Amino acid sequence: MSTDSAKPAVAVSACLLGEECTWRGGHNALPADAIARLREACELVPICPEVQGGLPTPRPPSEIVNARPASGDEGVRGTVSSCALANEDFCSADEGEALEDACLRVLTNEGKDVTAQFQAGALAALADARTAGCRFALLKEKSPSCGFGRIYDGTFSGVLVEGSGIAACMFADAGIRVFGESRVEELLAFIRQGRVRE
Numbered sequence: 004m005s006t007d008s009a010k011p012a013v014a015v016s017a018c019l020l021g022e023e024c025t026w027r028g029g030h031n032a033l034p035a036d037a038i039a040r041l042r043e044a045c046e047l048v049p050i051c052p053e054v055q056g057g058l059p060t061p062r063p064p065s066e067i068v069n070a071r072p073a074s075g076d077e078g079v080r081g082t083v084s085s086c087a088l089a090n091e092d093f094c095s096a097d098e099g100e101a102l103e104d105a106c107l108r109v110l111t112n113e114g115k116d117v118t119a120q121f122q123a124g125a126l127a128a129l130a131d132a133r134t135a136g137c138r139f140a141l142l143k144e145k146s147p148s149c150g151f152g153r154i155y156d157g158t159f160s161g162v163l164v165e166g167s168g169i170a171a172c173m174f175a176d177a178g179i180r181v182f183g184e185s186r187v188e189e190l191l192a193f194i195r196q197g198r199v200r201e
């Protein structure tokens with residue numbers, strides 16, 4: 004069921020709207036005027052894949068970690084493999100089988116495997132976005148769930164690599180155009196120009 008509003012529906016990382024759902028228990032709220040302009044132009048659909056996957060708030064920080072490189076895949080991080088984790092068929096496979104085949108995991112900084120929660124939460128967030136008819140998403144940059152284009156490298160040392168979070172990959176694969184929060188003006192320009200119907 005898509006929204007009744009004439010405004011385009013845009014999925015937004017809930018922490019960008021001020022919801023205290025980050026791993027620290029805080030938020031990453033955009034400036035108030037940016038949120039006001041987004042609300043004016045769009046029907047905002049808040050999503051938080053990590054909470055939707057059943058993880059608590061606060062929670063230990065997690066990163067996509069190259070736990071067991073696949074044969075011939077040594078050194079490959081980020082884009083290809085994290086999107087493999089975001090493949091809906093992969094996510095719906097038997098968990099043991101799926102994890103056996105995976106070359107990456109999502110691990111907390113304490114080494115706990117939270118891959119299944121990240122996958123489940125990404126699927127739930129995507130379902131919400133699809134239900135609302137979202138064709139665009141504004142997602143928190145660098146996150147192992149929401150980051151698009153660059154994420155932390157899995158060493159918990161602040162190093163960024165090319166790649167995307169599981170939810171962001173899943174949204175992009177579903178044809179939803181993903182913007183990071185640093186591109187909010189670009190998203191608003193798209194909407195102002197009526198380019199949401201492209």
Ligand code: SF4
Pocket residue numbers: 015016017018019024025026050051052053054143146148149
């Ligand atoms: S970045 Fe995404 S998963 Fe993390 S707190 Fe924000 S909405 Fe939730």
